[in-house]
Amino acid sequence: MNLKHDFDAVVERRHTLCKKWDTYGDDVIPMWIADTDFKCPQPIVDAIKKRAEHEVYGYPCVDHAYEEAVRGWQHRRFGWDIESDWVEYTPAVVPAIVYAMKAFTHPGDQVLVQMPAYHPFPQVIPHNGRHLVPNLLQENADGSWSVDWEDFEQKAADSRTTMFLLCSPHNPTGKCFTREELTRMAELCAKYHVFVVSDEIHSDIVYKGSRHIPFGSVSSWAADHCVVCVNPSKTFNIAGFRTGAAIIPNRNNHTLFYNEMANLKAFGRNIFGTLAVQTAYNECEYYADQEMEYLQENLNYTHKFLEARIPQIKLGPVQATYLLWLDCRGLGMDHLTLMDFFLKKAKVALNDGYTFGMGGDGFMRFNIACPRTQLVEALERMARAIGALG
Secondary structure, three states, X not given: XXXXXXOOOOOOOOOOOOHHHHOOOOOOEEOOOOOOOOOOOHHHHXXXXXXXXXXXXXXXXXXXXXHHHHHHHHXXXXXXXXXXXXXXXXXXXXHHHHHHHHHHOOOOOEEEEEEOOOOHHHHHHHHOOOEEEEEEOEXXXXXXXXXXXXXXXXXXXXXXXXEEEEEOOOOOOOOOOOHHHHHHHHHHHHHOOOEEEEEOOOOOOEOOOOOOOOHHHOOHHHHHOEEEEEOOHHHHOOHHHOOEEEEOOOHHHHHHHHHHHHHOOOOOOOHHHHHHHHHHHHHOHHHHHHHHHHHHHXXXXXXXXXXXXXXXXXXOOOOEOOEEEEEOHHHOOOHHHHHHHHHHHHOXXXXXXXXXXXXXXXXXXXXXXXXXXXXXXHHHHHHHHHHOOO
């Protein structure tokens, strides 16, 4: 589709019940929660408007065009040839993770998670009667991240560990796992009979030099022992529709997963959410491509700015996501002081790395998915505030 999107356009989001902009004061620039400040693709806007004009919004029936849209995207973008009947509608990714825990583990079981981790992971695991077992990612000299394989195997080998909750690409470190790394994870999980749930919500946001590999594509064992969770919300800024999908190649596993959804009556579809997802996957590939070009430029600008103006903050190689894992340990502040400093002195809201669990203390998560004018102003504020420290 020969369309052009203006990612420099500024959309006023304050006072629209927007979590990102209305959580803090009007004098604060929000660079925290993982949605973008880009307008949605025009085809999605047009489709939602047209559906809204019908003026009746009753219960929808199941339209398998939704599953087909997910299938097509996986094929075109990642080369994973799935069947449409592997796809199950879910109300976002985190609920899908909970259904999978209920379907494939028991209360008291252990769930392996690579840390630091997207903060709902450490919350939903104990909230559902399971125990989190951390596998701390190793920080390399250049600021990149790698898997501690000895620790991974030790944790997976524990008979009480029955599930590995993978975040691929990884939030918050921005690591994009290679095929070799994913294959090794699958082999170890196969060896110790550990089921895998892979959160791949950031799979579209991968920078030059890296490539996203769906976990279910790495081997026949992986396909038979996984749930892959996807959602175009990060890519197309449609998180408010609360609509995602689980890809479950094994038919028996799919049935077990659906049964947990049915137990919670969580299978009813959202007429606007499913329409937004279908339109995103079927008509908005141009937007995803152009967005990555824009984000690459934002990333390059941020790297150069930090090196030149704020050398106290380090940023290693970023392979994926628009959420940068800023190493603020050079400022010599604890996490509460860091939050207070950025929010009250710099007037920029970031995510507190401490909330991402083990390995997060001293880091802050910084969202660059915004018009460049906003990014520049946020960085300038941070530089001025840090400069004032002397």
